[in-house]
Amino acid sequence: MDLRIKTFEEYQEQYKKSAEQPEVFWSEIASQFSWKKNWDITLEWNFNEPKIEWFKGGKLNITENILDRHLAGNANKTAFHWEPNDPFETSKSITYQALHDEVCQLSNALRKIGIQKGDRICIYMPMVIESIVAILACARIGAVHSIIFAGFSSQALADRINDAQAKVVITSDGLNRGNKQVELKSMVDAALKNCSSVNHCIVLNVTNTKVNWESNRDLNYHSLIENEEKNCSAEVMDAEDPLFILYTSGSTGKPKGVVHSCAGYMIYSAYSFQNVFQSDKNDVFWCTADIGWITGHSYIVYGPLLSGATSVLFEGIPTYPDAGRFWEVCEKYKVNQFYTAPTAIRSLMGFGLDFVNKYNLSSLKVIGSVGEPINEEAWDWYHTNIGKKNCPVVDTWWQTETGGIMLSGLGNLSPMKAMHAGFPLPGIQPVLLDAEGNVIHENEVEGYLCIGFPWPSIIRTTYGDHERCKNTYFSNYNGYYFTGDGAKRDKQGMYRIIGRVDDVINVSGHRFGTAEIEDAINMDLSVIESAVVAFPHDIKGQGIYAFVVVENSDVKTDVELTNSIIDCVSERIGKIAKPDKIQIVNGLPKTRSGKIMRRILRKIAEGERSNFGDTSTLLDPEVVEQIVDKAL
Numbered sequence: 001m002d003l004r005i006k007t008f009e010e011y012q013e014q015y016k017k018s019a020e021q022p023e024v025f026w027s028e029i030a031s032q033f034s035w036k037k038n039w040d041i042t043l044e045w046n047f048n049e050p051k052i053e054w055f056k057g058g059k060l061n062i063t064e065n066i067l068d069r070h071l072a073g074n075a076n077k078t079a080f081h082w083e084p085n086d087p088f089e090t091s092k093s094i095t096y097q098a099l100h101d102e103v104c105q106l107s108n109a110l111r112k113i114g115i116q117k118g119d120r121i122c123i124y125m126p127m128v129i130e131s132i133v134a135i136l137a138c139a140r141i142g143a144v145h146s147i148i149f150a151g152f153s154s155q156a157l158a159d160r161i162n163d164a165q166a167k168v169v170i171t172s173d174g175l176n177r178g179n180k181q182v183e184l185k186s187m188v189d190a191a192l193k194n195c196s197s198v199n200h201c202i203v204l205n206v207t208n209t210k211v212n213w214e215s216n217r218d219l220n221y222h223s224l225i226e227n228e229e230k231n232c233s234a235e236v237m238d239a240e241d242p243l244f245i246l247y248t249s250g251s252t253g254k255p256k257g258v259v260h261s262c263a264g265y266m267i268y269s270a271y272s273f274q275n276v277f278q279s280d281k282n283d284v285f286w287c288t289a290d291i292g293w294i295t296g297h298s299y300i301v302y303g304p305l306l307s308g309a310t311s312v313l314f315e316g317i318p319t320y321p322d323a324g325r326f327w328e329v330c331e332k333y334k335v336n337q338f339y340t341a342p343t344a345i346r347s348l349m350g351f352g353l354d355f356v357n358k359y360n361l362s363s364l365k366v367i368g369s370v371g372e373p374i375n376e377e378a379w380d381w382y383h384t385n386i387g388k389k390n391c392p393v394v395d396t397w398w399q400t401e402t403g404g405i406m407l408s409g410l411g412n413l414s415p416m417k418a419m420h421a422g423f424p425l426p427g428i429q430p431v432l433l434d435a436e437g438n439v440i441h442e443n444e445v446e447g448y449l450c451i452g453f454p455w456p457s458i459i460r461t462t463y464g465d466h467e468r469c470k471n472t473y474f475s476n477y478n479g480y481y482f483t484g485d486g487a488k489r490d491k492q493g494m495y496r497i498i499g500r501v502d503d504v505i506n507v508s509g510h511r512f513g514t515a516e517i518e519d520a521i522n523m524d525l526s527v528i529e530s531a532v533v534a535f536p537h538d539i540k541g542q543g544i545y546a547f548v549v550v551e552n553s554d555v556k557t558d559v560e561l562t563n564s565i566i567d568c569v570s571e572r573i574g575k576i577a578k579p580d581k582i583q584i585v586n587g588l589p590k591t592r593s594g595k596i597m598r599r600i601l602r603k604i605a606e607g608e609r610s611n612f613g614d615t616s617t618l619l620d621p622e623v624v625e626q627i628v629d630k631a632l
């Protein structure tokens with residue numbers, strides 16, 4: 001199944017067709033997949049409810065498109081080269097046939113413990129092949145997977161398990177990360193104390209750590225699948241049945257479960273993968289994301305496997321055992337397309353070129369970036385030193401909610417401009433709106449980035465709360481999906497993402513809502529209230545700056561308070577969300593009606609010490625002076 005566009009002219013034609021006849025355009029692509037029954041209606045939609053149905057009436061199973069379909073010609077093709085955290089440990093690879101067999105074994109085992117179509121399963125796992133098996137086994141039997149990044153705390157895990165009312169958790173004893181090990185099973189044990197929906201916890205041995213065992217709940221992965229058949233009938237799924245839930249942060253409240261559907265997500269993850277990376281049949285693709293984020297879902301698991309590609313799956317981190325690890329792995333597997341995040345590039349830049357130049361990177365054809373805006377210096381470094389000025393940099397803009405890449409160059413077909421994501425993929429209709437919600441038609445403008453027409457992998461709902469989906473994405477601007485990002489469009493029509501325009505912070509490519517971090521900080525018993533804003537950070541892109549008002553601040557020193565606040569955030573969300581700066585303040589700048597003036601706090605966090613604009617609505621201007629005096 002080759003879905004690739006081959007020239008820029010063809011891109012332009014396809015784009016035009018996708019805008020003029022979206023149903024025809026997507027039907028032709030969809031018909032290249034295996035269906036158990038063809039669809040009756042290609043698209044029904046309205047953005048008001050919202051209700052979006054693609055390929056209505058069609059029946060399929062995504063794993064037949066990933067596994068069974070490839071067995072005829074490609075059974076012995078490598079699906080994954082698994083590269084361990086420790087370079088001296090033996091690497092492994094798995095063929096499509098072997099992946100099929102193990103997925104079937106686990107699917108059978110899951111059915112035996114009572115899992116049925118529609119049940120939810122949480123996956124809290126390291127970057128190992130069995131995690132991919134777990135994902136696909138869920139999809140095989142129609143269970144809805146919800147992967148929770150293994151850097152989240154047990155409390156965050158419990159919140160997500162409870163929201164999804166998961167019946168099973170799949171985890172491992174522990175995980176390897178650089179020179180550290182993390183005990184995942186004990187985190188799950190703590191979480192499950194408060195999760196009554198979970199009947200079973202399946203545990204894979206990874207670190208061979210001794211774990212606590214609850215014999216009526218816990219099941220060992222290896223013993224569970226050992227005697228199972230290597231064939232398993234795939235559940236018949238409706239095109240619009242949910243495939244997975246993935247929790248992500250927004251500007252208000254607790255993280256929400258973004259729901260993706262079986263058929264639409266399948267088609268768009270494969271289509272965008274093949275077109276953006278332009279990978280050939282025998283290429284080796286490497287996406288360095290974690291499977292716990294959408295990038296891992298779409299471009300480690302679904303897109304490449306649907307395309308029958310060979311990928312690298314890396315257990316470790318870019319700086320272990322040293323800052324040359326990414327490039328060593330690229331050389332080892334002769335990686336052709338490499339896809340990473342600006343934060344990784346910025347951190348590796350700091351270690352110097354010796355770590356790069358030791359390795360032969362001549363296999364690279366396309367290098368990609370995702371997750372946050374890439375600054376010029378990082379873009380140049382990546383293009384010059386990794387791509388040797390020979391590889392296009394695809395700066396791919398998209399979101400958990402979009403399911404796949406929306407704005408990006410297509411391999412070496414498209415014009416490239418530093419820091420610009422570029423043109424929309426076929427099928428994607430971006431618009432820029434002004435503050436009043438009017439569409440800006442001209443070029444060389446800036447506005448709120450919205451999408452005017454559904455694409456196959458658009459978010460369908462937020463799990464258990466459809467109203468929230470409507471309010472977050474479809475109510476700000478009537479008739480449009482609102483991305484939460486601001487963007488510029490240049491003379492040629494290429495897009496450049498500026499960043500979030502809502503209260504979402506992007507730390508090293510990880511999304512957090514300021515409210516979510518504030519809630520965690522406020523759990524500290526000494527804290528009265530807090531306000532969190534972003535500040536520019538050289539490596540992380542954005543850092544977290546917390547202004548905190550505490551009770552009776554003489555009792556504890558600022559250092560004690562800071563440590564205890566950091567502990568609170570680590571417990572509530574995970575270490576990945578801990579503030580970089582915490583300033584204990586006497587009060588927060590508020591308007592007379594009690595609203596925190598975040599604009600002022602943002603300026604202070606960015607280093608501004610005066611010129612706060614109109615402060616006439618401030619209840620107590622002195623508060624600002626006090627904060628500025630001690631700003632970090």
Ligand code: WTA
Nearest residue numbers: 370371372373395396397398399400497500
């Ligand atoms: C940001 C990650 C600039 C953006 C796939 C978006 C980007 C949020 C880019 C989604 C990019 C993602 N350039 N900004 N190439 N890619 N973003 O859901 O603010 O984890 O709204 O999905 O990341 O983050 P999410």
